[in-house]
Amino acid sequence: MIPKNIEKQLNILDYALSSLWRRRLKSLSVLLVFAAVIFLLASFQMVTQALTAKAKQLLVHTPEITLQQMSAGRQEAIALTYSHQLAEIFGIRKVVPRIWGYYFDEVRLANYTIIGMDLSEIPGNALLDTTLLSGTMPEKAEQGKVVVGQSITKSLELGGRLTFSLFRPDLSLKSFEISGEFAPDTDILSHDLIVMNLADARDLFSIPTGLATDLCVYVTNPQEIETIAKKISAALPGVRVLTRPQIQKTYQVVFGWRSGFGSICLLAALAAFAILAWDKASGLSPEEKREIAILKVLGWETGDILAVRFWESVSVSGLACLVGITAAYIHVVYFAASLFRPVLMGWSVLRPELQLLPRLAAGDILLILAFTVIPYLAATVIPAWRNATVPADAALGG
Amino acid sequence: MFLNPWSLALSLCSLVVLLLGAIAGRTAVRVLRFWEPGSDSNRQIRLENEIWLSSTLVAYGLGFQIITLILFVLAADQFCQVIVGAMCATGALLANPFGMPALLIKLVGVFFYGFWILLHQLDIRSEHYPLVRIKYLALLLLLPLLVLDVTLQTLYIAGIKPDIITSCCAVVFGEDIGRTANLMTGYSQQGLLATFIGSIVVLGLLGGGLLQRWRSWLAKLYAAGWLWFFGLALVMITTVVSSYVYAMPFHKCPFCLLKPEYHYFGFALYGTLIAAAFCGTSPAFAGLVRGRKGLSAIVARYQRLALILSLLLLVIFSGLSFYHYLKYLISGGEG
Numbered sequence: 001m002i003p004k005n006i007e008k009q010l011n012i013l014d015y016a017l018s019s020l021w022r023r024r025l026k027s028l029s030v031l032l033v034f035a036a037v038i039f040l041l042a043s044f045q046m047v048t049q050a051l052t053a054k055a056k057q058l059l060v061h062t063p064e065i066t067l068q069q070m071s072a073g074r075q076e077a078i079a080l081t082y083s084h085q086l087a088e089i090f091g092i093r094k095v096v097p098r099i100w101g102y103y104f105d106e107v108r109l110a111n112y113t114i115i116g117m118d119l120s121e122i123p124g125n126a127l128l129d130t131t132l133l134s135g136t137m138p139e140k141a142e143q144g145k146v147v148v149g150q151s152i153t154k155s156l157e158l159g160g161r162l163t164f165s166l167f168r169p170d171l172s173l174k175s176f177e178i179s180g181e182f183a184p185d186t187d188i189l190s191h192d193l194i195v196m197n198l199a200d201a202r203d204l205f206s207i208p209t210g211l212a213t214d215l216c217v218y219v220t221n222p223q224e225i226e227t228i229a230k231k232i233s234a235a236l237p238g239v240r241v242l243t244r245p246q247i248q249k250t251y252q253v254v255f256g257w258r259s260g261f262g263s264i265c266l267l268a269a270l271a272a273f274a275i276l277a278w279d280k281a282s283g284l285s286p287e288e289k290r291e292i293a294i295l296k297v298l299g300w301e302t303g304d305i306l307a308v309r310f311w312e313s314v315s316v317s318g319l320a321c322l323v324g325i326t327a328a329y330i331h332v333v334y335f336a337a338s339l340f341r342p343v344l345m346g347w348s349v350l351r352p353e354l355q356l357l358p359r360l361a362a363g364d365i366l367l368i369l370a371f372t373v374i375p376y377l378a379a380t381v382i383p384a385w386r387n388a389t390v391p392a393d394a395a396l397g398g
Numbered sequence: 399m400f401l402n403p404w405s406l407a408l409s410l411c412s413l414v415v416l417l418l419g420a421i422a423g424r425t426a427v428r429v430l431r432f433w434e435p436g437s438d439s440n441r442q443i444r445l446e447n448e449i450w451l452s453s454t455l456v457a458y459g460l461g462f463q464i465i466t467l468i469l470f471v472l473a474a475d476q477f478c479q480v481i482v483g484a485m486c487a488t489g490a491l492l493a494n495p496f497g498m499p500a501l502l503i504k505l506v507g508v509f510f511y512g513f514w515i516l517l518h519q520l521d522i523r524s525e526h527y528p529l530v531r532i533k534y535l536a537l538l539l540l541l542p543l544l545v546l547d548v549t550l551q552t553l554y555i556a557g558i559k560p561d562i563i564t565s566c567c568a569v570v571f572g573e574d575i576g577r578t579a580n581l582m583t584g585y586s587q588q589g590l591l592a593t594f595i596g597s598i599v600v601l602g603l604l605g606g607g608l609l610q611r612w613r614s615w616l617a618k619l620y621a622a623g624w625l626w627f628f629g630l631a632l633v634m635i636t637t638v639v640s641s642y643v644y645a646m647p648f649h650k651c652p653f654c655l656l657k658p659e660y661h662y663f664g665f666a667l668y669g670t671l672i673a674a675a676f677c678g679t680s681p682a683f684a685g686l687v688r689g690r691k692g693l694s695a696i697v698a699r700y701q702r703l704a705l706i707l708s709l710l711l712l713v714i715f716s717g718l719s720f721y722h723y724l725k726y727l728i729s730g731g732e733g
Contacts, residue, residue, distance in 0.1 A: 260401035363472040389447040
C-alpha cells in the first residue's frame, strides 16, 4: 500500500504532467531553450574533463624530473657535466640528456618537433616500440635513422621513399632515413614529431658537444620526487627543476581556468534563459487563471498548486537535462567537440585529430544540474506563487 | 580561484539562495509587524498568501543548500588536484583557514533549515497558525547564518591559490607525530569502537523507553544523545571506518568516501547519519511547541513518527558503518 502522502504527490505529479501536455507548445519552447543551455554548459564541462584526463594519461610517460638551464630568465642549453653532480644524489635512477627543438620547414611552411635522445638509455624503453605502427626506434649507434609521426610523411610528400633531408643552420643539408612510423593513436603527441638519436639532433641544430636542451631525470620511487627535486635545486642553483606532478597541476589549472572562463560567457545565456523562464511562468492566460480558480473552489490549497508548479518545473528540467546532456555527449564523443575545441586547446593551426572520451562521474552531473536547474527552479518559484494565490472570485469573473 | 566551474557553480547557488532568503526575510518582517490572526483586512489576506511563498522559498533554499553542501565537498576534491601538496579534499579544505568552518556552517545550516521547515509543517497543520510569529522570528535569525555561510565560502574560494603547499590527509589524519595539523589522532581505536557501540546501545535503549511511554525529559536526553552520537560518528567515520573502506591503514579521510572509486559509499553513510540525527533531535525540538493551541495531537504524532524513523535509521547506519569492518574481520581483507 502506498502511504497517503506519497499517493497525493503522485496524483499531483500526474496532474502536472497532463497540464504540461495541455500547454505543449509553451512547454516545448521552454524545454528546447533549456536543453540548449544545458547542452552548451555540459559540452564545456565534458571537454574539460576529457582533456584533463587525456593530459594526465599522457604525462604518465614523461620523465619524473626535467632540468632546464635558465639564464636571464630564458632557457638555454644545459651542460652534460651536471649529470656527474647529480650522480651523488641517492634515488636517481638515470639522467638522460635530451635535445628538444622545433624545426621550421621553409619549403612546406610547417613546424616539426624534433626530439633527439638516446632511447636505449630510458628506463623501460622496451615499451617504446609498442607506439610504432611499423619499423623500430633508432639505435644509439645508427646514424641518420629517424622515426616520424603520421603527418610528417604526408607533409614531406615522401610517397614510397624513405629518405629526406633537412637544413642545418648554415644551410648545408643533412639527410635522414625513416626507420619507423608512429601509430595513429599516439597522434596527440607524435603527430608532428621526428625522433632521432642525440648525435643527429646535435648535428642538425649545430649544438656544441657537451650541451643539450634539457636533462631528463628518472626517479625510482615516485614518493621521492619532491625530495630529490629539492636536492637538485640546492645542488644546481641556476637550473629550473620541473617535476611531473607540477606539470600535471599546471595543466589542470589551465583547463580549469579556460572552462571557468567559458562558463562565465555562458552565464549570460543562462541569465537570458532564467528571464525567459520567469516570463513564461508569469504570463497567465485567462484560461489558466480560471483553471486555478476552479481548483481552489474544488478545495485545493495554495500549497497544492505550488506543488503542481514544482513538479512541472522538475519534469521540464529533468527532461531538458536528459536531452541536453545526451546531446553534449554526442557532440563531444562523435563530433570531437568541434564547437569548443579551439577555445580549450590553444590556437595552433595544425592540430592533431583527437578522440575525446569524457567519463562522467555523478559529481559532474551534479555540477551541471547546479549550474542550470537551480537557477531555473529559483526563477519559476515566484511566478508559481503568484499563480497559486490568484483570488478565485476575481478569476471566475465573480 | 573563482575562474573554475566548481567555484562558479557554488557562488551561483549561494547567490540564488541568498536572493530567496532575502525575499522570505521581507515577508518575515511584514508578518512580525502586521500579523493579526482575527482580522480579515486586505493586508492580513495578503500576508496569509505570502507565508506560502516564504515557506516555499525556505524549502527550496534547504534543497539548494543540501546540494551546495555536496557540491562543496566535491569541489574541494577537485581543487586538491591544483593545489600542490594536497592529495584529497582534506588537504584542499585545510589550504586556508576558511575551508573547514565553511563546511561546518553548511552542515549545521542543513539542520537549522530542516527545523524551520518542521516548524512550518506543524504550523500549517493547525487551523490557528499558532507558530507564525516564532517561525518568522526564527527565519530572521536564520538569515545571518546564511550570510555567514556564503561569506565563508567566498573567502575560501578567494583564498585558494593554486600553488600553496598543504598537507595531504595522509599527514593530517595520519599516525606519525606531526605538528598542529594532527586533527584526529590520539584516540585509541579500540576505545573509540567501544564508545561507539556503547552509544548505539544506549540510544537504542533510550528510544525504546520513549516508545513505551513518552516522557519529555527522556526526549531531551535522547536528543542530547543524538547530538553526541553525531559528533562521535563523524570522528569514528574519519578514524576507523574510512580506512576499512579504502583498505588502506593510513588513509583516514572522511571525504574520499564520496568518490565513485568507493561506489559513492559516503553518500549512503552520511545521508543516513544526517537524516537519523535530524529525526533523533527533532522530537525534543517539536516538544518545545507542544503546549501551543491546537498542536498537541499533531506534535505527538510527529514525535512518534520521528522516533521510529530515527531508530530505523540508526540500525541502517550501524549496519553501513560496520559492514567493511566485519567483512575485514571475517574474510581477512580485500578479495
